[in-house]
Amino acid sequence: MDYVLFIFILIIGIIIKKLCTKAINPYQFTKVRLWAEEGNYFNFCGHPVFYYDSIVRDRSAMSKPALLLLHGYPTSSIDWIYMRDELEKRFHIIAPDYIGYGLSAKPILFSYTILSQVNMLEKLMRSLKLNQFHIMAHDVGVSMAQEILARQIDDRKYIIQSVVFLNGGLFPESHRPFFIMKMLKKDILGAIIQNIAPLSVFASGINRVFGPSTKRSKLELDEMTHLLFYNAPYNLIQRLQCYLNERVKHRDRWVNAMNKVQLFKENPISIRLINGPIDPISGKHMAHRYRQLILNPDTCLLDAHIGHYPNLEDPANTLKYFFDFHNSL
Template sequence: MSDMDRLAGIALSDWQAQAREFDFRGHPLRYWEAGQGEPLLLIHGFPSGSWDWHYLWQPLAERYRVIACDMLGFGFSAKPRRHSYSLLEQADIQSGLLRQLGVSNYHILAHDYGDSVAQELLARDLEGERRIGSLCFLNGGLFPETHRPVLLQKLLMSPIGFLIGRRFSRARLAENFGKVFGPQTQPDEAELDAFWRMIETNNGPAVMHKLIHYMAERPVHRERWVGAMQRTPVPMRVIDGAVDPISGSHMVARYRELIAEPDTVLLEGIGHYPQIEAPERVLAGYLAFRDKLEQSS
């Protein structure tokens, strides 16, 4: 990966050392908090955790109060094997953490699985007290009709998903991430080690087939979630790695069809993990979005 696209990141061991713990319905979850200013909630994707934001963490903390947690079943949080995982519960977790931290109004930056959690939070925002100041999506399945799951995801969803999960390994992780990262921005060995460490902690492979059922939840909630995006007064931006085979430029094309006055930034040559592959470009795109909001307010 080019040094030009590389902010100074945080080693996974240092990231772990900064973790704090909160309890959600008897499950110990890990969260991180830094900085001051307007609260900014960072919501990670599948199958990793909040370390995904490590390149952006310090630059964002210089301007905002950044908050992130490893959701239930992810990263360094609890991964109960007999649990029925749900995107709606993950939204409850985010809301619960914000309440515990005394946060009422906040902004969101989300990725992948986290996009769906953010969509649920946006729908709740529209139905209740308006608390979300802005929402920025990175690559994710905002529309079920444009989501193109890779073979691993399809296998995890199948009747043999539990076996696929148990056999998941660092080698398979490297193989699958190699397909979704951009051709010139492939993860290096240290990054793959960190991703694998997040997944393997607390026997994560044993629950991957349970977590993957978020793919079945998306069509169920599509009308509510897409409807919320179409009706909300909350400013939104999409920053998207264009060559992502799962939710790249084809997803952005659909976003432009369905969302009025769409604000989108396509990162050419970048894949599914833009905050890892091109963190400086994501940071520039995000700060420009926020600066525009401040100028118009």
């Protein structure tokens, strides 16, 4: 009976939302359209994955060290657009949309786990013949970077040269997800909320993690939500939110890896955290926990008004701390 009621509510919600919402089309936005035109696709398990490769704009990219840029939830690789020009001067940058995000495929049957996404990232980098690379990761991307570091210990098939973490749930005990995020990861409830709530609800949720003076405009929020829900199955948000459970499950393995890789006798991996302190989810309190748990803790706090998205809210100072770190390697 509960299942029948769920299906009924879901169908009614989908109908109402479709009647009240304009067609989801991220390509209507100039910034997204230009980003897409400069991107490419590769195949992972039959699913097209979008990625930006700076070789499109920089013919000398292959002579530079590679940098893998890992975006956050629930946005996409376009988050790096304000840092792209400066990064391309020194690096060959690769910025993918994970499966279920942005312009990549959003299959209904895919296993949206951190482990599956890292499998995809490994295949992408192999396809590009990039066997050594640096990483900069944000939000859910920090969990993927942690899993990559753990694989460096398990079986080092490629070399990670350094990692810079931006705001993200590195330690689940210090991560403070909003109540709505906890609700969205529940099987039935998450799907109902996705299909009944208007886009403005999700836009408002995204804007809550920005600093008080760095909130996004309606246009920017429209770009984000259209990229999120473009070609999305009815239960996408619930499936994506399950990374919160993985952070708890793999916590010790991932945290231990952050310390062990710094002690490698050959090619030790240097790590830095750049943090927007006013972020209510993973702000200054996450940086404090980082200093408690990580060997040789290298942390940089941005200005007090910067929130969860350093790459969007303060790209200039994020780049400064990023380049200072690389200059010291």
